[in-house]
Amino acid sequence: MAGEERNLIPKVQIKDVKKIYEGRNGQTIALNGANLDIYDNEFICVVGPSGCGKSTLLNIIAGLHEATSGEVLVDGVKVEGTGVDRGVVFQQYALFPWLTVKKNVMFGLNLKKGMTDAEREETALKYIKMVGLEKFVNSYPKELSGGMKQRVAIARAYAVNPSLLLMDEPFGALDAQTRTQLQTELLKTWEEEKKTCFFITHDVEEAILLASRVVVMSARPGRIKEVIDIDIPYPRNQETKMLPRFTELKNYIWQNVYKEYLEVQK
């Protein structure tokens, strides 16, 4: 990262965030002091073994969970509860099944003040088109495949124009082919309409393909182990995976993450 960028106020500041869950069998430390600065328009991918607290961290940034100690600042303001400046895409799509594709995408827009209904509809249609579902505007979620559902969820998150997009293993439930397709689409979308992205995955290849920096988290109690700059220039596509540098990075990260998997099994 260039030196002058370091001087900017980070988009997101994660400061010594701890999360402890009180359970029947005592305490579980999900996050043990996570620190990270994320800059404007960065694409951050977080990888780590299951139970390393990556989802917990995302939920805290989103304002859906509260940190036990420490804090998260977005644009210099402490996160307290959810806000439309932070959009979230969930692994389970989380579409409202009783609403059509268009009405799902309009859900957040309808809650925005200072827009006419025509503008809301226009905006919704723009993003539905962006994810290539213009033929399914009036379909219900049950009529869509998993990949299509996730496209709607991405359109819904984009429609309210958040400056930070949080994605919790969004492609985790999809088959390999749909997954690569959506990865390519997401890259394209992100390059067209830049946003700061915080993307959780357990797939190292996916992380390197998408990210400007990959964050490797360690096993329970979760903490950030290493942050790796992905120095492969954008625009990227599936062919990026053939580059020798890609393989190099993949091997390096695999070894790091793999060690953590072994750690969990102990």
Added chain:
Amino acid sequence: MNKTKKVDIIGKIPKWAWLCLSLLSAVVLWFFLSKNPTTSLSFPPLSEVFKAYHTMAVERGKFWPDVWASMRSVGIGFLLGFVFGVPVAFLMAWYRPVRFIIEPWIQFVRNIPPLAYVPLVVLAAGVGAKAQIVVICIATFLTITVTVFQGVINVDETLIKAARVLGANDTVLFVKVIFPATTPFIITAVRLGISVALTTLIAAESTGAVAGLGMRIKALSQVFENAEMMFYIIVVGVIGMLAEKVLKFFERRLTSWQEKREI
């Protein structure tokens, strides 16, 4: 492979044909039951049961007033049970203290047969339509509250999260997410509520009703007019089936968005 083939043949027969077949087998079964000496007293020949309509409706002029009286009690009792039950269910799911206080009461009263508390209702509400409505209202209220409550607490957590991050406050969350997500359970609650209202009819009308299907069934049984009694029992069953049909119609329109397994 073989199995799917079989299913296809079953699926090809239209629904109305199945209904006819079901009815026909019931008539055949009835015929044997009315011929069998041990069950013939309980199952009078069907021809006599049909004649009972004439006896009760035309000769004695009781049938339609009975239907009207019962439908009035069931209708008002059910409606009141619904009007109280749905909000209470939502309050229980929304505010935990409300839940912790009210839920034990509901579980306690739910398993007491209505017949047992009818005298207490009569003491408070007096003899007549009011007591009948109260008994039916209590029974439907309990069923509806329990069912809707289950629905509200089963609303998918990620839908709530998704609404929150899109900017929904508590009111929006309730009106736009929790309520629509609960509609399938509300319809189930209505279904169970109607069924409970009808099955509580005899208990409700044992409060000294002067007319009513439940009261008449009891009265006819005491004078051993079995064909007439059987006719009334069939009428109660048919009313239940008709209510179910109407409900199915609304269910299709209101919850067509649901992912359902094709059976």
